[in-house]
Amino acid sequence: MARPWKRLETVLALIALAVGAVIAFVFGLHVYVTSTAETLHPDARRIPSTAAAAPASEWVSAAQRAQAAVRARIVSQNLPGVSVAVGTGRHVVWAEGFGWADLETRAVVSPDTRFRIGTASIPLTSAAAGLLIDRGSLTLDAPIQVYVPEYPKTTSPVTLRQVMGHVAGLRTDSGDEGPLFGQHCERPADALAHIGDPSPRVAPGSAYRYSRYGFILVSAAIETAAAQPFLRFMRDRVFEPLGMESTRPDPGDEHGAGQAVSYFPRYSADPRYGVDSMRSLDYSCYAGSSVFVSTPTDLVRFGLAINDGTLLKPETVTLLQTPLRLADGKDTGYGLGWDVETYTLGGAPVQVVGHDGDLLGGIVSTLLVWRERGLVVAVVSNTSYADTPAIARDVAEAFVR
Structure with a gap:
């Protein structure tokens, strides 16, 4: 009969062998993936690009510096394609596309190429809510059930303001495994049946808890308050008045005409190891949280209109872009659909508002607005986990x- 210590010795040896095998497999996989990863743009100087038009003389040097910076980032991150636009005052002053919109056909990104912008859809939806606040059709401190009666009542009331500021305690999806990707919704409220239990995970107002699901509720509230389908209201009241002709709902197939193919990192959530075509997705249920495709030029037009009062009253813009405070008095760093932060630009601290857009858990787009400087920058890429x-x-x- 084997002694206990001998049995233990055998078990430990087997565990060590198993652990060693796993480590060897992971290391081998890493070596294989890194050794076979395709470098999409080996030479920054040879990345194809298409500009909307030559920038005005006062912006030529700035555009040249920006071009060099964008090309360097495309190479270091191994991104298929990137599109950029910049606006100052009331005008888009530079817009240019870089790299490939489609790796298979080598179609080049142009300023008119549409991209999925993910959760950068949120400030667009916030602005639509602002229009309804301006005309008194939405009340921020009303319970969300006033506008979305399908949303179940909870022990602690949840207001529209809390939902828009991500302090309602709502749950969110699980990135690339969210339950809504396999569903189709005609109305934002249709998504509620697929979200599961929406009860607050923490007491409303007690913690900042980012939720993609929150702006599905906001979209449903907009639809009720506007007495009009959400997507039609966005088109009629936000996109068309601002000349955002390329901004529309995601067509739901791999890519619509004039739209970049979407990619996802092949390994370790990092495009440097190569990318594969993103699986077919239906973003209809995400509504104003993630449903839109757009161009940087359209996003800059939107940011400029927010800045100069074309779309909303200045006091409404301030309302939407002022960070909320939690019950303990802490600043969330987030307004009503807008990130708010301060960092150094041009050697001086300056406040910036905006939003990153994530797609399947990784960033694909960024909109930044410097109100004090009158500067707006938008960047989109066609792969998740782009910086x-x-x-x-x-x-x-x-x-x-």
């Missing part, structure tokens, strides 16, 4: 210099 915030900041630095 578009870094590209946007590089471009902004090029233009403030």
